Amino acid sequence: MKSVTSRDNPFYKELKSLAASSQARRKAGRTLLDGVHLCQSWLALRGAPAHCVVSEGALRNPEVAEIVARCESLHAHVTGLPDALFGVLSQVEHGVNLLFLVETPAPRQPQSMTVSSVLLDGVQDPGNVGSILRSAGAAGITQVFCSAGTAFCWSPKVLRAAMGAHFVLEIFENVELGALIDRSGIAVLAMSGHARRKLYEVDLRAPVAWLLGHEGQGVADDLMGRATHQVVIPHAGQVESLNVAAAAAVCFFEQLRQRGA
Template sequence: MEKILSKKNERVKQWKKLLTKKGRTAAGAYLIEGSHMVEEAIKHQAPVREYILSETIAQEDKNKYPHDKLYIVSKEIAQTISETGTNQGFFAVVEIKEPTKPETPEKPYLLLDQVQDPGNVGTMIRTADAAGFAGVILGSGTVDLYNSKVLRSTQGSHFHFPVFQNDLGEWFDWFKDEHVPVYGTELNKDAASYREIPAASRFALVMGNEGNGMNRKWLERTDKNLYIPIEGNAESLNVAVAAGILMFALYQQN
């Protein structure tokens, strides 16, 4: 166990770098914040490198964590590495571990095309986990999985639920080779109401950017593009809400 009180400490500088994608990539690690997230990391045996506690709560909680990985910091340092207005004083540095792609898709997948709102992305990951999907693929242009707002919105699902960050093209090829239908989402004359699509145990669902929808090159490669009929006067649905409706409606377990 080590106590750090200076914001100029080299380890503090390294923690701050984890607040950027470049820093996370260089370190191969990311920072989580909040007692719930730290508890979820422990619960799911995430590869935690370091635990960080604010001195304001350390006396009560320090014995919950392995002392060889524990750092006690001043409340000023805690605020420096926090991305919330009022931090709880709980942090951890977690090693980035890429999930393994299975040989064949046994369950549905959710693909995200240039979805940029962190709250939407985290919510869709959490919902896909709840719906029983096999995983989520964050395509090019989609916000980084390890963005702090994404992580908070997942509520810890990413610790045990596969989330990939790849170009969508290789996944489209994989689904085609495995004879798995790919459904896009777009409102046009050729799109079908999701109610017309039989529920199935294997498929891929693509959700597009909040403002511009799916990229045209992906729309042209889908087996069918779907829409959700809107009965009221709302112009559209939030992308995370729409994804939740479609995931639960289209998936039928064997």
């Protein structure tokens, strides 16, 4: 394990930039995983990180010490920081002071969709995006396609909300969703509070693409026109609609229920 004690260290400056800036993360093709759960999930599903960063105080935590030992056994770079320096990097309050620096996966853009997928059209809240990814992974969906206006999937907030779902999904960003829909041969279901067809009336046993839109504006008109079906989740009470992440979870697990039946 190497030790960094200076704020002027180039590697520490790189970490600060990645922790603070989505633009820096996109440009570098790298991001930070914060906390025991995400780091354990990465080790289990993806292997060694590019770099493991830990505070001196965190090494007294048995879970952290085990993760660090695992990284060293995999010949990953490990760097220790004083607690004060580490505190600037983490966005987790009362966290355990453990970070992985990882390369952001950049899967090759497929020509079409052939399996059940999620299309995110301008979903801007990182918490919503992360929750949608988590539900998708839990429901057995394997691919997520994001328009240019969607929150960056590899930001720390999205990563924390998804709780490791990134590592079992193929995530494609900056996708022209209209062209993708036109090239694909599976049904596209657009969620809309104004639709007449209810979710539970649609046969979901075959692969479908779930089209989910902006929190306030919904799915863009040009994409809505390409949808095979516009569907609504019926609900009781006077609440106008569901949060997009909650609606996504209902849709994904209704599909899982139908397939199981």
